Amino acid sequence: MREFSYARARDVDAAVSLVADNPGARYLGGGTNLVDLMKLGIERPELLVDVTGLPLDEVVDDGGRLRIGALVRNSDLAAHPLVRERYPVLSQAVLNGASGQLRNVATTGGNLVQRTRCGYFTDPTMPCNKRMPGSGCPAIEGEHHNLAILGASDHCVATHPSDLAVALSALDARVGVQDLAGPHELPLEDLYRPVGDRPDLELTVRDGALLTGVSLPPLPAGTRTGYRKVRERASYAFAIGAVAAVLVVADGMVSDVRIALGAVASHPWRARIAERELRGGPATAEAFEAAAVAELDAARPLRDNAYKVPLTRDLVVAVLTELAR
Amino acid sequence: MVRNAMTGPELSSTVRLMLNGAPQELTVDNRTTLLDLLRDRLDHTGTKKGCDHGQCGACTVLIDGRRANSCLLLAVAVDGREVTTVEGLEDDEPHPMQAAFLAHDAFQCGYCTPGQICSAIGMLDELAEGWPSAVTAGPVHLDDAEIRERMSGNLCRCAAYPNIVAAIREVAGGD
The missing domain is CATH 1.10.150.120 ([2Fe-2S]-binding domain)
Known part of the structure; x- marks a missing residue:
């Protein structure tokens, strides 16, 4: 591991100016992804600014919106009464990720900005356009059975492993960020850059920006939510397919629907095409399948991950059918 | 203070923590994980190093009563916390x-x-x-x-x- 200096941030402003003024600086939250990558020599910060002492660790109702501090630990988020009562999909998604030990340490903000990655990214002996721009992507011809089918490029096919972010995407979360220009908010979807030819750049926010929290709009009465994850063992594994959905059905018709897909792209994939197909139409398994097929029309699977197309389609149908019941 | 004009960046820090009820204070290289601190500096070898990447759980300890992988925690980041390892569970009788x-x-x-x-x-x-x-x-x-x-x-x-x-x-x- 490269040597680094360490500082505890006194307040958000001090943290932001410390990191923004030093290109080699990184924020340290729970560290479950960052410290792991530092051990591998993939992340090489000169300075870690520990933000875990900042007062960003509460979940509060703000006039109907739920505000979740960036430092709320995954386990506290999943267990929080307001989350379980209002957004069960969020609690379910968090509990389907990682292990009890990791959830106790990992933070909400850190989960969203963890690195999109694959086995080549985490192996410093291999080329990787994300780790070493221009060095190539061995995954495209190599081991890619659990990599992206949507939104990938010839430069990178890695996936974002978060479960939490998939649920937040379906819940229309907004992300609070602070940089040298001050605090601002953006939709979660806008936090992530398309892969394109710069897979090393994952986020849209400027260097030194600190993710301060997430907020969720209220769900109308009668909304049902659900999360379903498929993985290669029963627990403690990344998804090979995941769906978070929010559904409102009135008189057999879909009055509102929001669907986010996990394990298919470099970021949570909001299924806008499927949503448009479904809104105002019948809430039937046939309609759900047609919508999923329309969304996945853009899928460009590789040699060994074409199974994800029907898997994701079937997951969408299963989750929506369950919610419409 | 992160940088000192005379000595350059501070690459080590003083850590104080309660280990199984006993106060500890020592200076550590910032790169030291809690796991390595326990095993190599504090002679608490009950906590085991398996994968060293948070995937196996062999290094699990309790931090302020909560379980965590000590291999992914930097020792500097647990300053001021209570750490319980397997050595701290016994109280005359086995837990x-x-x-x-x-x-x-x-x-x-x-x-x-x-x-x-x-x-x-x-x-x-x-x-x-x-x-x-x-x-x-x-x-x-x-x-x-x-x-x-x-x-x-x-x-x-x-x-x-x-x-x-x-x-x-x-x-x-x-x-």
């Missing part, structure tokens, strides 16, 4: 979880055992707090599926899982 692991022969080589035991103790506290799991959202009946889900962060390459589950079930007072 009930240790006794249950013995009674149920819940190990073969024993390498994962300190992590399993610390994790199981932390897990039962989480259960007492009413925390949900991916298996059960509502009131929890601690059956084998529930134990296996909640303990999935601890691997056992000898596959002593049936006996580990039995030991935990006994301590939990389940059926």
